[in-house]
Amino acid sequence: MRSALRLAVYFLFPVTIFAATLAFAQQPAPSAEADAKPGVTLVQPPVAVDDKFVRERFGDQFTLVKNFPGMLADLDGDGVEDLVIVAKAKSPMLDEGALGFKVVDPYNAFFGFGDPHITAGFGADDPTRQGFVLLVIHGAGAEAWHAAQPKAKFVLINIPFKAVSMRRVMINKKAVMAIALQEYGAMENTSAVYWESSRNKKTGRYKYEPLGASME
Numbered sequence: 464m465r466s467a468l469r470l471a472v473y474f475l476f477p478v479t480i481f482a483a484t485l486a487f488a489q490q491p492a493p494s495a496e497a498d499a500k501p502g503v504t505l506v507q508p509p510v511a512v513d514d515k516f517v518r519e520r521f522g523d524q525f526t527l528v529k530n531f532p533g534m535l536a537d538l539d540g541d542g543v544e545d546l547v548i549v550a551k552a553k554s555p556m557l558d559e560g561a562l563g564f565k566v567v568d569p570y571n572a573f574f575g576f577g578d579p580h581i582t583a584g585f586g587a588d589d590p591t592r593q594g595f596v597l598l599v600i601h602g603a604g605a606e607a608w609h610a611a612q613p614k615a616k617f618v619l620i621n622i623p624f625k626a627v628s629m630r631r632v633m634i635n636k637k638a639v640m641a642i643a644l645q646e647y648g649a650m651e652n653t654s655a656v657y658w659e660s661s662r663n664k665k666t667g668r669y670k671y672e673p674l675g676a677s678m679e
Contacts, residue, residue: 566617592624
């Protein structure tokens with residue numbers, strides 16, 4: 464009886480393994496939408512940018528912050544990769560007209576006072592983060608953010624962050640791609656800056672959204 468059982472296992476086990484392998488191979492691959500779960504960092508390789516690139520796109524008032532890699536994501540939902548760079552600014556509005564970028568302050572706008580002509584002079588609560596800004600390039604065409612004439616460029620000022628990443632977060636019950644922030648300060652709040660498109664999808668603005676205190 465035991466010999467018969469061992470013989471059955473000997474012949475059936477390879478068949479079972481083959482069937483299971485075939486079934487697994489025929490399963491559909493996870494979609495990008497399934498992978499992009501809210502609150503999960505999307506795996507993108509860091510982008511190598513340098514001060515020369517920053518100066519060419521935004522002028523000599525900006526210096527790359529070396530310990531923050533460039534980050535990629537489709538922030539405005541047009542299917543083209545956008546680039547986010549952490550930089551340090553001297554006078555962020557000086558070359559705004561000449562180099563075609565827009566300086567915005569979504570953080571103070573959330574509190575009802577976001578005119579960057581005034582808030583650009585605000586000091587950071589953490590002196591080690593004085594002048595830190597986020598440079599955003601909306602990519603265009605096949606060259607995306609490399610394009611000589613990108614879709615748009617932004618300088619986000621007064622964002623109180625000590626860590627930054629690209630994530631899908633829940634905004635108004637909808638998962639959106641955003642610049643996720645861990646803020647400095649006693650509470651170490653988390654927050655996000657995301658792109659809100661206009662109805663015709665041709666324009667939009669960056670908005671700040673607090674996400675609550677860290678539990679660490």
